[in-house]
Amino acid sequence: MTEVLSEQVGRGSHGGALLEVDNLHVEFRTRAGVAKAVNGVTYSVDAGETLAVLGESGSGKSVTAQTIMGILDMPPGKITGGEIRFRGVDLLKLPEDQRRRIRGEGISMVFQDALSALNPVFPVGWQIAEMFRMHRGTSRAEAKKKAIELMDRVRIPAAKDRVNDFPHQFSGGMRQRIMIAMAIALDPEILIADEPTTALDVTVQAQIMGLLAELQRDSNMGLILITHDLGVVADVADKIAVMYGGRIVENAPVHDLYKNPAHPYSKGLLESIPRVDHKGQELYAIKGLPPNLLEMPTGCAFHPRCPYRRDNCVTDVPPLYTISGTRGSACHYWREVIDEGEH
Amino acid sequence: MKANTESILEVRDLVKHFPLTQGIVVKRQIGAIKAVDGVSFDLHRGETLGIVGESGCGKSTLAKLLMALERPTSGSVRIHGRDIATARGGELKRMRRNIQMVMQDPYTSLNPRMTVGDIVGEPFEIHTDVVPKGGRRRRVQELLEVVGLNPDHINRYPHQFSGGQRQRIGIARGLALQPEIIICDEPVSALDVSIQAQVMNLLERLQNEFNLAYIFIAHDLSVVRHISDRVAVMYLGKIVELGRDAEIYESPTHPYTQALLSAVPVPDPEGRETRQRIILQGDPPSPANPPSGCHFRTRCWKAQDICAEQTPALEARPGSDHPSACHFAEVRDVVNAQ
Ligand SMILES: Nc1ncnc2c1ncn2[C@@H]1O[C@H](COP(=O)(O)OP(=O)(O)OP(=O)(O)O)[C@@H](O)[C@H]1O
Ligand SMILES: Nc1ncnc2c1ncn2[C@@H]1O[C@H](COP(=O)(O)OP(=O)(O)OP(=O)(O)O)[C@@H](O)[C@H]1O
Ligand code: SF4
Ligand code: SF4
Ligand SMILES: [Mg+2]
Ligand SMILES: [Mg+2]
Numbered sequence: 120m121t122e123v124l125s126e127q128v129g130r131g132s133h134g135g136a137l138l139e140v141d142n143l144h145v146e147f148r149t150r151a152g153v154a155k156a157v158n159g160v161t162y163s164v165d166a167g168e169t170l171a172v173l174g175e176s177g178s179g180k181s182v183t184a185q186t187i188m189g190i191l192d193m194p195p196g197k198i199t200g201g202e203i204r205f206r207g208v209d210l211l212k213l214p215e216d217q218r219r220r221i222r223g224e225g226i227s228m229v230f231q232d233a234l235s236a237l238n239p240v241f242p243v244g245w246q247i248a249e250m251f252r253m254h255r256g257t258s259r260a261e262a263k264k265k266a267i268e269l270m271d272r273v274r275i276p277a278a279k280d281r282v283n284d285f286p287h288q289f290s291g292g293m294r295q296r297i298m299i300a301m302a303i304a305l306d307p308e309i310l311i312a313d314e315p316t317t318a319l320d321v322t323v324q325a326q327i328m329g330l331l332a333e334l335q336r337d338s339n340m341g342l343i344l345i346t347h348d349l350g351v352v353a354d355v356a357d358k359i360a361v362m363y364g365g366r367i368v369e370n371a372p373v374h375d376l377y378k379n380p381a382h383p384y385s386k387g388l389l390e391s392i393p394r395v396d397h398k399g400q401e402l403y404a405i406k407g408l409p410p411n412l413l414e415m416p417t418g419c420a421f422h423p424r425c426p427y428r429r430d431n432c433v434t435d436v437p438p439l440y441t442i443s444g445t446r447g448s449a450c451h452y453w454r455e456v457i458d459e460g461e462h
Numbered sequence: 463m464k465a466n467t468e469s470i471l472e473v474r475d476l477v478k479h480f481p482l483t484q485g486i487v488v489k490r491q492i493g494a495i496k497a498v499d500g501v502s503f504d505l506h507r508g509e510t511l512g513i514v515g516e517s518g519c520g521k522s523t524l525a526k527l528l529m530a531l532e533r534p535t536s537g538s539v540r541i542h543g544r545d546i547a548t549a550r551g552g553e554l555k556r557m558r559r560n561i562q563m564v565m566q567d568p569y570t571s572l573n574p575r576m577t578v579g580d581i582v583g584e585p586f587e588i589h590t591d592v593v594p595k596g597g598r599r600r601r602v603q604e605l606l607e608v609v610g611l612n613p614d615h616i617n618r619y620p621h622q623f624s625g626g627q628r629q630r631i632g633i634a635r636g637l638a639l640q641p642e643i644i645i646c647d648e649p650v651s652a653l654d655v656s657i658q659a660q661v662m663n664l665l666e667r668l669q670n671e672f673n674l675a676y677i678f679i680a681h682d683l684s685v686v687r688h689i690s691d692r693v694a695v696m697y698l699g700k701i702v703e704l705g706r707d708a709e710i711y712e713s714p715t716h717p718y719t720q721a722l723l724s725a726v727p728v729p730d731p732e733g734r735e736t737r738q739r740i741i742l743q744g745d746p747p748s749p750a751n752p753p754s755g756c757h758f759r760t761r762c763w764k765a766q767d768i769c770a771e772q773t774p775a776l777e778a779r780p781g782s783d784h785p786s787a788c789h790f791a792e793v794r795d796v797v798n799a800q
Contacts, residue, residue, distance in 0.1 A: 175654040176625075276744070290745045291517075320516040320681060322742045325725040329741060347655060350684075350727030354734055373731045391659035393688030395726045396797045398707060401666070402688065404659035408624050 135207055136163035137341050138187070138226070138309050143201035145182055148194060154412040156182045158365040159201070161439065164341040166308065171352040171373070172345045173388075174362030175409050180345045181231075183362075184311050188228050189218045205309075223254055227307040229298050231314040236298060237286040243297045244270070244282030250304040269300040273330060292323035296330065303334055309341040310334075316351070328355060349392055353377060358445070361385045364410045364420035367439060368449045381448035381457045383427045419450070427452050470642055470675060471505035471528070471561075476537035478523050482750050495750045497523040499699030500537070502776075505643065510669065510676040512690030512707075514683055514722070516746055519696045521679045525647045528677065529563055530554075541643075559589050562636040564629070566648035571632060572620040578631055579616040582606065585638045592639055605634040609664060626657035633664065637672070645677045650685060662689060683726050687711055695719045698749055698757040701776055705784030712798065715782050715791035718758045724796040740796065756788070764790050 145157035157179045164170040172180050185191045187203055189210065202209045205225060210218060230236040238246060247269055248262035257265065263282065270278035273296040275289075286294055295315060302310055312331065316324035332355060335342050346352060352359060352373070359376050361369040361384065369382035380386040390403035407424040410416055416423055422432040432451060439447045442457070450456060479494035498520045505511050513521055526532040528539055530546050539546045541557050549557050562585075565571035572581055583602045586593050593601045603613035609630040620628055629649060636644050646665070650658040666689065668674060680686050686693060693710040695703045695718065703716040714720050724740040742761050747753055753760050759769040768789055778784060779791040 175656060292745060321683065321725040322516065322721060323745070325727075325739060325741055326743075328727075329739075348727070349655070349729040353729045353731040354727040356731075377729070377731050388655055389729070391656055392729055393659075393662070393684045394729065395684040395687055395711065395723065396728055398687055398711075402659040402663055404663055405656035406660075408626070408657075409654070 135204060136165045137206065138165075138343075139163040139202075139204040140183065140187065141202045141204065143183060143186060143203065144199040145179075145186055145191065145196060146199055147196050152413045155415060156196075156365050156412060157186070158415075160362070160365070160367055162360040162367060162370065164309065164343055166341050167335070167339040169335065169342040169344060169355055169357045171356035171359045172343060172362060173347065173349070173352055173359055173385075175347065177409060177412065178362040179365040180362055181313055184228065184313055184343070184345060187226060187311065188222060189215075190222075220254075223250060223307065224305045225307060226309040226311065227302040227305070228311040228313065229295075229302045229315050231317055237294060239286055242283045242285055243289070244284075247297070247301050247304060250301055254305055265304070266300075269304055270297070272303075272334075273297070273300045275300075292319055292326065295319065295323075295327055299327070299330065299334070303338075303340075306338060307340065309343065311343045311345070313345045314347075315344075317346070317348075324351070331355075349388065361388075364415060365412065366420065366449060367447075368421065369447065370439075371446045375446060379457055381442055381446065381453045382450045383425050383456055384421050386456060386459075387424075387426075421450075427456060468507045469504040470507050470542060472538075472540040472543070473504070473528070474502050474538045474540075476501045476524070476527055476539065477535045478520075478527055478532060479535045493750050495748075496699045496752060497749060498527060498534075499749075499752075501696075501699075501701055502537075503694060503701065503704060505675050505677060507642065507675055508669070508673045509691045510678050510689055512686035512693040513677060513679045513696060514681065514686050514693060515696035516681065516722075518746065518749065520699045520749070521696060522647055524696075525563065525645050525677070525679060528645055529561060530558065555589065559585075559592075559639045560641050561643040561645065562639060562641040563645045563647065564632045564636045564649045567652055572628055574620055577617050577619060578606070578611075578623075581620070581631060582634045582638060585635065589639055601638075602634075605637055608637065608668070609634045610660075624657070625653050626660055629653065629661050630664065633661075633668070637668065640672070641674070643675045643677070645679070647679045648681070649678075651680060651682065658685070665689065683723060695722065698746060698752050700757060700787065702758065702787045703785070704776065709782075709784040712795055713782060713793040714796065715779060715784075715786040715793050716758075716788045717762050717764055719786075720794050720796045721761075726797075728797075738796070758788075764788075766790070 140160055140162050143157055143160045147154040147156055160183050162170060174180050186198060198211060203211055244263060244266045247266035251257035251262040251265050267278050267282050275281060275293060275296060316327050356373045358372050360367050363384050369385045376385060380389055387405040391405060393399060393402060405424055410420050418434045419432045419437050422428050437449045437451045439449045440453055441447055476498055477500055478498040479496050481491045482493040482495055483489040484492045501524060515521055527534050541560060546557055579602050582605055583598050586598050603616055606613045611627060611630050650661050653661060678689055687707055690707055692706050694701045697718050703719045714723060721740045721742045744761055747760055755771050756769040756774050759765040774787045774789045776785045776787040779786055782793055
């Protein structure tokens with residue numbers, strides 16, 4: 120964090136978490152209609168903490184992340200409500216030049232698809248070095264030296280010899296490491312990793328997750344890990360936010376959620392995964408399909424698929440009920456769900 | 463699943479090398495990509511054989527060889543004892559009818575300009591004797607119903623369905639000719655967890671109903687365990703270990719299988735601090751230039767001189783009943799002993 124930014128953004132004296140997303144609303148205005156992609160998302164992450172954001176395809180995980188980063192496509196996207204506070208200051212109210220500073224130095228992001236996120240016509244070392252030149256005005260030679268150090272740090276073998284290679288000359292796992300190198304180049308306080316291992320084999324996934332954990336430990340970063348893999352979440356998360364239809368339907372510390380979920384959707388997810396450590400019977404399958412964002416179901420968005428549904432679920436939108444200081448569930452009947460006992 | 467031991471598919475020493483060429487005007491062959499490099503196994507009636515391995519190890523190429531969509535460089539694929547490579551005319555057609563495929567990507571594997579009815583009924587155009595022309599529409603509707611789709615949607619187009627529904631369309635098409643064998647190449651990889659469970663339950667139900675045999679290819683080891691009776695682990699074009707589900711998952715003997723299993727994250731945070739992990743270094747080598755002897759030796763922590771000199775055969779080794787291609791095979795439970 121540079122001097123200027125620390126002044127601008129205040130220094131941790133605001134009492135809240137390092138990054139707080141508060142009741143965020145984002146919609147897309149398309150020819151087919153208004154797609155309500157994010158409908159009141161609230162989550163937070165502190166230094167050194169790992170928040171896992173879990174949810175089906177289209178539930179708004181990436182759109183929330185893009186809004187935090189300030190890289191949302193606008194139009195068609197439009198932020199219709201809420202705040203994103205970094206050290207207590209609402210980023211949505213900052214002018215673009217200040218936000219650009221925060222991108223990379225305060226908060227940075229690793230994208231799902233490393234091949235398309237890297238520029239194919241420039242050497243990878245040049246792309247990493249560019250981070251230093253743009254943000255810090257570092258000299259060409261110095262920036263290249265730093266690029267090699269970073270490639271070493273993310274364990275690209277023979278980094279010195281490979282600094283001038285192009286993205287296509289690296290394997291998928293190595294490209295993802297290079298993306299991580301770029302993301303941590305400026306020592307961000309928060310790293311958002313959007314499905315960083317989805318396209319990779321399990322052995323490579325294990326390497327990358329290990330690397331992220333190590334980097335986080337060394338620099339006390341806050342990590343937002345977006346994923347649909349319940350195994351990865353169980354491995355690394357401190358706390359979890361489960362998204363459905365653009366909302367947080369449950370948030371909980373990792374052990375609580377796996378032991379005793381408080382929302383029918385999280386419960387259904389946990390029951391529907393096959394496991395490598397024992398051979399199960401028939402899988403529980405959540406019936407039906409995810410909601411159409413153009414025509415969100417009335418009341419609770421999960422009601423067409425929910426085995427706990429009662430009449431009022433169709434009309435009343437459940438608020439995120441507080442279960443304890445660290446837990447919440449957006450289900451009118453969370454007590455019943457949680458009472459069904461330990462997993 | 464009560465699989466009996468009648469082999470309906472026998473694969474022997476199957477090899478597929480793709481030529482590696484150089485030059486634009488005059489192409490010279492400078493080597494070969496050994497995509498499938500000597501694979502043998504049997505498939506029994508009504509059973510599921512899972513095939514796992516990392517990207518590029520040859521799973522899809524193997525599937526195409528079994529479907530006779532690629533010609534093998536050498537080796538044989540026999541269905542009910544008849545070699546598919548030497549069959550001609552009516553016999554080849556009957557053999558092809560008996561083995562069908564469901565593809566990975568529900569978004570691109572269906573022709574967007576054909577209706578669901580045309581897609582599912584297309585096999586009847588080639589195999590005209592299966593259902594008389596007048597009965598085809600009804601048969602297609604029955605098939606849609608079997609896979610849990612609304613038969614009234616027969617005139618809709620693929621884009622009007624979700625990913626999971628499209629995968630059902632692919633399965634309905636695979637069932638159309640009442641095959642004995644269905645090859646599923648990553649059938650649930652592109653689907654959300656909640657939809658994945660729906661499709662896997664459907665595949666299991668259909669297997670029981672029609673006594674189907676599956677070859678189930680996937681890189682997700684949990685999914686494979688759930689559905690398979692036996693599992694083959696592939697590395698760089700070869701099967702390195704083959705056994706019943708419990709043999710592979712609870713007493714694996716090949717270091718690669720052990721590493722693969724130990725890398726799978728378990729969806730339970732209890733005890734994660736003390737979990738032991740085998741983290742493999744590096745990526746798999748190129749199949750154009752595999753290491754001598756044991757292909758895995760460049761990443762293996764147990765490698766000795768002999769591993770570079772002698773290719774380990776896939777055979778049962780002391781201390782275990784199922785075949786493993788490692789000179790130093792020894793049981794190690796990496797999944798439960800964590
Ligand atoms: N640029 C855009 N224009 C229109 N709609 C968009 C745009 N970007 C995202 N959306 C819509 O917003 C919704 C939420 O998308 P988002 O990418 O956040 O989902 P996600 O939870 O990240 O899903 P996945 O797991 O598939 O990555 C989707 O329905 C998507 O179609
Ligand atoms: N038509 C082809 N020409 C040349 N090489 C090929 C061809 N098809 C496949 N290969 C190569 O053969 C090897 C095996 O590929 P294959 O698609 O069978 O792997 P896979 O195990 O299915 O991988 P994935 O898990 O990524 O689908 C790869 O190195 C691939 O690049
Ligand atoms: S509010 Fe009602 S429909 Fe929604 S999850 Fe709870 S019980 Fe189910
Ligand atoms: S044969 Fe040697 S190199 Fe290959 S897996 Fe066994 S110990 Fe490792
Ligand atoms: Mg996304
Ligand atoms: Mg494949």
